Amino acid sequence: MDWQRCYVGLDALLEAGNTLEDVQPGVTYRGDDIGRWAARQTRDWAQLNTEQRRRLEELGVRPQAAVRAQKLPARGAAKAGAGKGTEAFKRGVEALRQYIAREGTTVVGRQHAEELPDGTSVRLGVFLSNHKSRRDRLSEDQLAALAGLGLEWAA
Template sequence: MKLGVQPTHAPSPAPAASRGAKGPSKAQQAFQRGLTALAQWVEREGDRPVPRGAVVEIEVDGQTEAVPVRLGVWVSNTRSRRDRLDADQLAALAKLGVDWA
């Protein structure tokens, strides 16, 4: 995975499919957590590949403590399921420099 973009802040949330008053699904929330962790990784590490064992702690609204995200596993799983991602999710990944998005 080649990452060439270095964001100065967390990415804006990938637009979620309309779910009415319920809000984002658990899958959409998990994707957003992974995207936020990836943005932190890129900011800190640049275009260095994410090792499978990499864990990034992120701040999540409503949580008093940082939440660990197993970023290496998330990147691997997201890549293997990329055919199920919507255009907005792929665009958000591409914006962070993910070459397969």
């Protein structure tokens, strides 16, 4: 039942215009971390049954080895700023902007989830922690967006 619910969530996120690249751990749908679930499916592909694999492949999900092979050539270009303005990052910035407007601070608890007006939920604490620890991989535009919201570590 959990698998089916998460599958429906992934399908809904994709139908809403997101790409698989946008659905990273921390992206939720109706309370389920669909990004984490999707990553687990690609990692544990061999443990899935034939029908689960077929359904995931229809959505464009592939086993982890295939995902890595597709991403490797793009990583060098990504550091230069190409393709790094993902929808997931934009949602995270929108959620942070909303949080700051309401709370007046950039201090966010790790478990805090921010609900956006479109109904999606962003695990804001996780978003900030992940981006702070990976700031060396962010584009200049992404760092500028975060610094513009008052995050000193992004300046």
